[in-house]
Amino acid sequence: MLITPGKLLATIDTPEDLRKLSKDRLLQVCDELRQFIIDNVSVYGGHFGASLGVVELSVALHYVFNTPDDQLVWDVGHQAYGHKILTGRRDSFHTNRFYKGLSGFPKRKESEYDSFGVGHSSTSISAALGMAVASQLQNLPNRHHIAVIGDGAMTAGLAFEGMNHAGATNSNLLIVLNDNCMSIDPNVGALREYLTDITTSHTYNKVKDEVWNLLGKMSMFGKSAQEIVSKIETGLKATLLHQSNLFESLNLRYFGPIDGHDIDHLTSVLEDLKDIPGPKLLHCLTVKGKGYGPAEKDQTKWHAPGLFDKVTGEITKKVYEAPQPPKYQDVFGYTLVELVERNPRVVGVTPAMPSGSSMNILMKAYPERAFDVGIAEQHAVTFSAGMATQGEVVFCNIYSTFMQRAYDQVVHDVCIQELPVIFCLDRAGFAGADGPTHHGAYDIAYMRCIPNMIVSAPMNEQELRNLMFTAQSEEIQSGNNAFTIRYPRGEGVMPNWRTPLESIPVGKGRMIQDGEDVAILTIGHIGNYAVQASAQLRKEGLHPAHFDMRFVKPLDEELLHAVFQRFDKVLTVEDGCLMGGFGSAVLEFMAEHGYLARVKRLGIPDAIVEHGEQIELHRECGFDPDGIARAVRELIFTGRRQAVIA
Numbered sequence: 001m002l003i004t005p006g007k008l009l010a011t012i013d014t015p016e017d018l019r020k021l022s023k024d025r026l027l028q029v030c031d032e033l034r035q036f037i038i039d040n041v042s043v044y045g046g047h048f049g050a051s052l053g054v055v056e057l058s059v060a061l062h063y064v065f066n067t068p069d070d071q072l073v074w075d076v077g078h079q080a081y082g083h084k085i086l087t088g089r090r091d092s093f094h095t096n097r098f099y100k101g102l103s104g105f106p107k108r109k110e111s112e113y114d115s116f117g118v119g120h121s122s123t124s125i126s127a128a129l130g131m132a133v134a135s136q137l138q139n140l141p142n143r144h145h146i147a148v149i150g151d152g153a154m155t156a157g158l159a160f161e162g163m164n165h166a167g168a169t170n171s172n173l174l175i176v177l178n179d180n181c182m183s184i185d186p187n188v189g190a191l192r193e194y195l196t197d198i199t200t201s202h203t204y205n206k207v208k209d210e211v212w213n214l215l216g217k218m219s220m221f222g223k224s225a226q227e228i229v230s231k232i233e234t235g236l237k238a239t240l241l242h243q244s245n246l247f248e249s250l251n252l253r254y255f256g257p258i259d260g261h262d263i264d265h266l267t268s269v270l271e272d273l274k275d276i277p278g279p280k281l282l283h284c285l286t287v288k289g290k291g292y293g294p295a296e297k298d299q300t301k302w303h304a305p306g307l308f309d310k311v312t313g314e315i316t317k318k319v320y321e322a323p324q325p326p327k328y329q330d331v332f333g334y335t336l337v338e339l340v341e342r343n344p345r346v347v348g349v350t351p352a353m354p355s356g357s358s359m360n361i362l363m364k365a366y367p368e369r370a371f372d373v374g375i376a377e378q379h380a381v382t383f384s385a386g387m388a389t390q391g392e393v394v395f396c397n398i399y400s401t402f403m404q405r406a407y408d409q410v411v412h413d414v415c416i417q418e419l420p421v422i423f424c425l426d427r428a429g430f431a432g433a434d435g436p437t438h439h440g441a442y443d444i445a446y447m448r449c450i451p452n453m454i455v456s457a458p459m460n461e462q463e464l465r466n467l468m469f470t471a472q473s474e475e476i477q478s479g480n481n482a483f484t485i486r487y488p489r490g491e492g493v494m495p496n497w498r499t500p501l502e503s504i505p506v507g508k509g510r511m512i513q514d515g516e517d518v519a520i521l522t523i524g525h526i527g528n529y530a531v532q533a534s535a536q537l538r539k540e541g542l543h544p545a546h547f548d549m550r551f552v553k554p555l556d557e558e559l560l561h562a563v564f565q566r567f568d569k570v571l572t573v574e575d576g577c578l579m580g581g582f583g584s585a586v587l588e589f590m591a592e593h594g595y596l597a598r599v600k601r602l603g604i605p606d607a608i609v610e611h612g613e614q615i616e617l618h619r620e621c622g623f624d625p626d627g628i629a630r631a632v633r634e635l636i637f638t639g640r641r642q643a644v645i646a
């Protein structure tokens with residue numbers, strides 16, 4: 001089903017077309033753009049509320065600035081649908097997030113208007129500042145550089161690192177703070193309070209508008225007049241807010257707050273700001289989900305709602321006759337509550353992903369035992385380490401891809417200090433439609449090389465529960481190892497998943513199926529594909545053995561000795577990068593012990609794998625059930641042919 005754009009939107013193929021319109025037509029552009037996003041996302045899915053909230057900003061920025069020469073950098077990029085539609089991708093927008101289709105995030109390869117690729121948060125200020133400084137070096141004084149960053153993304157250290165640097169430059173940088181009080185869940189922390197304080201200070205806002213008008217008038221009288229007004233303005237801000245302005249203290253000129261949905265005012269403010277040199281910040285107030293009632297009301301649910309009926313606002317739910325397996329994240333969430341109930345030392349930590357990780361289940365049941373620390377993965381890890389020094393049993397849940405940010409903290413603040421923090425890495429393996437910025441491809445490789453680290457992956461819900469139970473046990477908590485449990489996005493395989501909690505011996509795998517000719521060694525949920533492949537192969541008269549290793553570190557050496565003594569053909573399968581991953585660990589074991597065998601490794605190659613459904617990506621990389629079966633056949637038959645030739 002192709003979505004028809006409104007009449008005016010249909011004429012906008014590039015921002016050049018937008019800039020030809022008179023200002024009074026922008027309201028209609030906004031209406032049609034908003035409708036086009038609603039029409040598309042309701043049928044094809046994707047992120048929703050964030051893009052609706054920046055419709056006016058997207059139109060105003062492309063209207064006022066000379067993109068793509070002026071550099072527009074979106075933070076996170078989940079809100080950039082309007083930007084994509086205005087920049088030549090309207091007619092392909094229905095492919096958004098589909099395999100081989102448009103990326104759900106800005107992507108440099110996709111368009112010259114996507115000045116910076118993104119997906120992880122809080123990079124925009126640093127990236128735009130880098131561009132601004134490069135423009136200075138290249139003597140391009142008239143080029144503008146704009147970072148659009150949400151109040152959620154602003155909570156990250158990286159954003160502050162960027163501002164700290166920007167304030168010490170005279171770069172032509174405009175930071176647009178898109179403040180909607182929301183991260184995915186309600187935003188948290190002291191900065192949130194601060195922004196609310198500025199926003200609700202009536203006296204300040206009234207005087208500010210007057211100063212703004214004065215500033216506009218004075219700008220025509222040259223630099224010194226502007227400087228005088230600017231000083232008055234700063235003084236007023238400080239007095240009226242009863243404190244110095246945070247951004248001004250960092251040497252960024254602060255403007256706002258203004259209504260980010262008033263397209264008229266927005267364009268004139270941006271036009272004024274174009275003439276004000278140096279690093280500056282415009283504080284815009286917006287509503288996440290703006291213009292679509294249900295999304296305004298329940299902003300967390302409508303961050304990425306899936307398909308929905310745009311008329312009734314009903315989110316499409318698949319109906320099944322039989323009970324279905326739960327999502328791994330929910331098994332994590334409910335099991336954590338059970339563990340808190342058994343062990344009063346257990347706590348949960350999440351960096352801004354309460355609903356994404358299902359930590360919200362614990363937050364609801366035992367709010368005092370759960371901590372949302374904002375988009376601050378580094379802090380989440382070191383904060384967990386601090387609690388662990390005091391004997392708290394910490395489950396720090398971070399998506400595999402976002403844990404990349406906190407690597408030094410894992411090494412320096414946890415493993416070197418021998419602290420038994422438990423890391424639950426959600427979305428490990430291919431993330432699916434979110435694409436390469438979100439794939440959890442590297443965690444096995446980056447975790448297994450750190451001393452004092454156990455690395456495990458459950459093949460099903462029961463194993464996830466048991467690994468969590470094991471990790472918080474006295475035996476592990478009194479030791480000096482951190483404990484990683486990685487599991488994928490999506491559902492497991494056990495409709496009846498509330499199994500009794502039992503300890504798993506650390507470093508012990510299990511046999512799923514005995515067999516001959518080939519041994520398949522799998523780690524984690526992907527082992528279920530091997531079960532399907534084996535069933536297919538049995539129908540063909542082939543009988544591979546299959547072992548679920550459960551631990552990448554320590555490896556089950558006893559099991560591996562037994563495997564290499566019996567099998568000279570071994571297949572390893574992992575939903576993770578091949579370089580340095582689980583298969584590599586098996587090869588290292590072989591080298592160490594002098595085994596000779598033909599080993600084939602399946603996993604994520606040394607390449608950026610784009611977006612698509614998880615199964616499409618598994619297929620592309622050859623480790624879907626068919627790919628595994630094919631690899632087993634190849635191992636068996638190539639070996640036989642070679643034997644005949646010999």
Ligand SMILES: Cc1ncc(C[n+]2csc(CCOP(=O)(O)OP(=O)(O)O)c2C)c(N)n1
Pocket residue numbers: 050053076078079119120121149150151152153154178180182183184288352353375377402405
């Ligand atoms: C480093 C990192 N951690 C977590 C996320 C997950 N995430 C995506 S959007 C989002 C909320 C962003 O909030 P904000 O910047 O205020 O933008 P809004 O959605 O409110 O427009 C989060 C936490 C991410 N993309 N990157």
